[in-house]
Amino acid sequence: MGEMFEKYPFEKLNELLKDIEPETEKRYILTIGEPQFETPEFIQKSLCENSKYLNKYPKTAGEDILKESMRGFVKRRYGIELKPQELLPTFGTREVLFNFPLFLKPKKTAFPNPFYQIYEGAAIAAGSRIKYLPLTKENNFKNRLSQLDGDEDFIILNSPNNPTASVMSLDELCEWVEYALEKNVIILSDECYSELYFDEKPASMLEACVKVGNNSFKNILVINSISKRSSAPGLRSGFIAGDGEILKNYLQFRTYVGCASPLPLQLAAAKAWSEDEHVEVFRKEYKKNFEIAKETLGIEIPKATFYIWLEVDDDIEFTKKAWKKGVKVMPGRFMGRNGAGEGYVRIALVYSPQETIEALKIIKELL
Incomplete structure (x- = not known):
């Protein structure tokens, strides 16, 4: 195997x-x-102060304080007020990238090439055929709709991009959202580097949804993480947000995966998501x-x-x-x-x- x-x-x-x-x-x-x-001292301090909660099992759905801090981040950063069912905390984002395709069982998955290796591993584990979407100097290291075969039912995009550092514009992301709605394709946008910017803030696919009138984020999911943002990869704190109907079923799937974050980590992460300085x-x-x-x-x-x-x-x-x-x-x-x-x-x-x-x-x- x-x-x-x-x-x-x-x-x-x-x-x-x-x-x-x-x-x-x-x-x-x-x-x-x-x-x-x-890792900033206030995050470390919170972790230490809450170590007493190691004696409790954490909920798969995450603590309210963590979910509120994450939705607060989305509100401050993108001006979007997510409903509670439109965001799930995750144990970092690597686990989501691997187990979400297992939940989805897509027949054909497309993603950028070169890429973060989990995209490919997840597609293989899910038994999905793969369509590689080349990132080249000629396309400014950005994927285009014209690269698709048209029979993909799951697409992963990554902006800001690892490894090429390219960033897709809001208008470019809007084209992908419109395609997802038109073809009934699910798109997962990996946005883990969104906070390491130097001038203009990178756009999120959530913003693209709002711009094209997809206010329920139908067929669209984004992931983000605290690892790069707060220099805290050891906290393993990420989220998946977007289409509430998909997330409702995915949450049920996650209860079997057993990847709930320990309470001390959740409480420290809540502090980190709530602070921007x-x-x-x-x-x-x-x-x-x-x-x-x-x-x-x-x-x-x-x-x-x-x-x-x-x-x-x-x-x-x-x-x-x-x-x-x-x-x-x-x-x-x-x-x-x-x-x-x-x-x-x-x-x-x-x-x-x-x-x-x-x-x-x-x-x-x-x-």
């Missing part, structure tokens, strides 16, 4: 680099999208890193995420040379299929500005 799944990109990377010993003691791991800034601090740090990257590598600063999708001659050879110098990057082809991602490496700017300068200077020399 396990042979159906591709090796995870990090496993492929370990195999590629296993015989290379870096020439330097100092190592820069720029492969994983894990924030390296400390700490997020601005992180955005400023990431922007500093991109300004360094612009100065060092001559790249354009993306609208969002903390990734550089850097064009190179040969992503495999570049990755090996970089690790010899102590810098670990992700070859683009490990994140794609059918040649997607070749000639690019993904670099995660998740460290302090000083370490970022040091790492990017090494990359510049290799270019």
Whole structure:
């Protein structure tokens, strides 16, 4: 059974680099999208204060205080007042991306290529046929309706995008919502990087629904997470929001999955979702890193995420040379299929500005 799944990109990377010993003691791991800034103190304090609630089973549907904080975030950020049945807390978003297709059982799933590997694994586990939607320089790393075959019944979109850092406009998202209604297709929008922006706020597919008059969010679901926003991936706090009819049945499915978040984590997450100032601090740090990257590598600063999708001659050879110098990057082809991602490496700017300068200077020399 396990042979159906591709090796995870990090496993492929370990195999590629296993015989290379870096020439330097100092190592820069720029492969994983894990924030390296400390989780804000007020979130840590809440977790400690509520550890006494470890003696209680958490509800699958989540505590009211957490759901209210998440709906509050959606209201502040997008001006949309979700009904209680239109949002479910989740244990991060990776579990949703994997088990939602198991619940849905789509016949054919489409998603971007390159992609976050869970999209593919979930489709395989659900027995769904796959349609890869290439992200290329020619389409500005944004998926188009023209890429579809027309027989897909489930589509995953990802904006702001991992790994390419592209951002779809509100009008572009509206086209997908209209398509979902016209063809009765379910679309899941992965928006986990929505809060790491540097100028204009990225649009949500929830906003696109409102703009085209789909006020019940029919056939549309979005996911988001606190991991990047609050530098708190260990809290495992995400949500899925949108079509209340689908979520009602999905909640029942989730009671069997057994992925309820422990109460101390829920209460700490509620604090984090309710506060926005700490997020601005992180955005400023990431922007500093991109300004360094612009100065060092001559790249354009993306609208969002903390990734550089850097064009190179040969992503495999570049990755090996970089690790010899102590810098670990992700070859683009490990994140794609059918040649997607070749000639690019993904670099995660998740460290302090000083370490970022040091790492990017090494990359510049290799270019």
